Amino acid sequence: MTAKFKGAYGSGIEPLTYAGQNYMLVDRSLIPEIFQVLRNQEQFDYCVDITAVHYPQRERQFDVVWVLYSFARNERIRVKTQIVDGESVPSSVPIWAGANWLEREVFDMFGIKFDGHPDMKRILLPDGWKGHPLRKDYGILQQDNEWVQINLGIESGQ
């Protein structure tokens, strides 16, 4: 199926396979259209997961990954796009309502904004927290000391 997409969209899509799992690298500009096609024509009605991976040494630092599943075809596919730091991605909440919290988590952990999301705010960390922990430049011992001091009344959470 990924090959079919390649035929239709050309250079914007790169179909890939690893360990028997299909995924495709999609140009960011094609994302809304591809999702519409996947949802409405290819019956990928279940958005399993949305996540991201940070590659600080790359020019386009982030991979945003969607895992989709189709009940009708019993098939899974991953869609991946690469964005630079600060760039936003179109929200898929209008297509899959379940994307809501998943997108909020990506924002919380990576600082990637989703355009058109109804409630783009942190979900796991407190609202006033500084930094996005799953970025590679956020160290494992790093924390928002100021937040801890003000809100918990202790010097450090370490």
Added chain:
Amino acid sequence: MTDPNTTLSHLDLADLATHEKPFLDANELVINMGPQHPATHGVLRVILRLDGEKVLGLECVIGYLHRGVEKIGEHRTYTMFNPYVDRMDYVAAVSNGLGYCETVEKLLHVEAPPRAQHVRVILTELNRIASHQLWLGTHALDIGAITPLFYTFRDREEILKIYEKYCGARLTTHAFRIGGLQYETYTGFEKEVKTFLNFFRPKIDEYEELLTTNRIWVERTKNVGAISAEDCIALGVTGPVLRASGVKWDLRKAQPYANYKNFDFGIPTGQNGDTYDRYLVRMAEMRQSVRIIEQAVDALPEGPIMAKVPKVMKPPVGEVYHSIEAPKGELGYFIVSDGSTQPYRVRVRPPSFVNLQALDLMCRGELVADVIAVIGTLDIVLGEVDR
């Protein structure tokens, strides 16, 4: 920035109010439930918008148990991270371990030997029963029935004893290793598991006798928190909740992992998608688990329990998403390897986190007391929601 001195943060209230009406409409009451509330099954805070007793909408505030499991994963080797996954859904630690081990095995292109796969199925299904038992006990307790809690905990103890004998731990077992198992089963393992099955089968009837036709139970659960199959799919809800809405979908059948394809079992489904149907589905699932374990014990093959796995694991560069049917729904792992000894990225797709999103929809139009029933019936574990 949130003001530290207000438990009920003004930020949240303002957010809630801007959705439809101005805050403090004369008929509207906003109340805070949790985070320390016995019926939220952990540290979950729910902000309810009420019209009298009726729920107009709610917002979940989560993250109180966030420990940064995914970040920890990036700083541990593949083997070292294995015990951490047990701490997510701590009442179904074995399932978490199975998902993680299988995902790394896929990255390494190895497969656990048949005997290991069988033992994995036995332990995982025992875990499903234990998880459902804990759910039933606490859920019934929330609604007002105390007896089931004692019954289920009494019987769950037998499963924990098997775990303790097998690997020394009762709850966070770390039972599996990447590539198979560390421990061979102890002498008399098969017999003890079978004894448990024979002991447990009539116990399910006992639970059902207490509840299934109990008038109070039926009144409190029937037509409460109903959700349609379409809404479940749109929201990504999986597991018994999805099946109770009539979708016959179980990853053990749809995309078999371990060696589930060798066993004969059914997928129980409901029709109405209400709290009562979800109860029935989970009860039926326990019976199916008993069937699976029975077949697995009978057909337990001899042979090695560990595949050839290098001592220092360096999976080739690549990425894999693999998911299993945990007691709560689809539990997925997405692991990216950069060829080093540590995963470049570990993503956990927890069923409870995604299922909890449906709480708002399920509670709208219900009474405050029903919110308790719906939280219970979703069977969330906050350790997994927050990771």
